[in-house]
Amino acid sequence: xxxxxxxxxxxxxxxxxxxxxxxxxxxxxxxxxxxxxxxxxxxxxxxxxxxxxxxxxxxxxxxxxxxxxxxxxxxxxxxxxxxxxxxxxxxxxxxxxxxxxxxxxxxxxxxxxxxxxxxxxxxxxxxxxxxxxxxxxxxxxxxxxxxxxxxxxxxxxxxxxxxxxxxxxxxxxxxxxxxxxxxxxxxxxxxxxxxxxxxxxxxxxxxxxxxxxxxxxx
Numbered sequence: 001x002x003x004x005x006x007x008x009x010x011x012x013x014x015x016x017x018x019x020x021x022x023x024x025x026x027x028x029x030x031x032x033x034x035x036x037x038x039x040x041x042x043x044x045x046x047x048x049x050x051x052x053x054x055x056x057x058x059x060x061x062x063x064x065x066x067x068x069x070x071x072x073x074x075x076x077x078x079x080x081x082x083x084x085x086x087x088x089x090x091x092x093x094x095x096x097x098x099x100x101x102x103x104x105x106x107x108x109x110x111x112x113x114x115x116x117x118x119x120x121x122x123x124x125x126x127x128x129x130x131x132x133x134x135x136x137x138x139x140x141x142x143x144x145x146x147x148x149x150x151x152x153x154x155x156x157x158x159x160x161x162x163x164x165x166x167x168x169x170x171x172x173x174x175x176x177x178x179x180x181x182x183x184x185x186x187x188x189x190x191x192x193x194x195x196x197x198x199x200x201x202x203x204x205x206x207x208x209x210x211x212x213x214x215x216x217x218x
Contacts, residue, residue: 007041015041022050027057032064039067044074062091066098073101081105089121096122103135112139 007015018034031054038047051068055061066088072081082105088098099118106115116139122132 011037011041022054026053029054029058031057032061032067035064035067035071039071044071047071048075060091062088062095066095069098069101073105078105078108089118093121094125096125100131103132107135107138115139 015034015037018030018037021030022028022034031050035047035050035054038044038050048068048071051064051071055064055068058064065084069081069085069088072078072084081101085098085102085105088095089102092098099121103115103118103122106112106118115135119132119136119139122129123136126132
């Protein structure tokens with residue numbers, strides 16, 4: 001099988017090495033990598049045979065069980081696929097690969113409740129998983145849930161700016177008022193004698209001064 005002409009020679013050589021290791025030691029865990037290599041080249045029957053033999057030596061090996069469930073699904077054996085994948089999710093409720101196949105199988109047989117249960121297990125981890133959302137919509141008729149786009153993210157920037165401006169406006173009544181400017185300095189009063197404007201007063205002063213000067217002479 002591994003030497004089939006449809007397989008790349010390097011891949012065929014790798015498969016031969018793994019197959020030889022498993023043949024020498026039936027308890028070798030190389031059976032899982034060997035099954036993975038068979039799956040890569042669409043050799044599903046060979047993968048199923050290897051996994052079934054490996055699980056006889058390692059029953060309860062969840063990773064191998066989940067892989068075998070996928071192989072059974074690809075081989076159009078839904079009863080086998082569902083049985084082994086149900087055992088997988090009992091042991092590992094967070095195994096999304098098993099839930100993905102189970103959701104499809106349950107939906108195809110009309111088991112809406114179980115299909116939704118598997119869908120929700122996936123959507124709890126990734127709310128925008130397209131395959132799970134598609135199955136959920138087909139059952140419930142719920143509207144499509146679309147993740148926020150980059151445009152939506154950009155649209156939030158002006159809104160944030162407006163909110164910031166509103167906060168600034170609301171805070172204005174509580175702002176501290178700037179200090180009032182200092183009053184201009186008032187110049188000191190002039191020391192010069194006031195100008196006497198009335199002629200009569202000037203005449204009296206001049207007469208008084210002449211009297212004093214005459215007294216000094218005598």
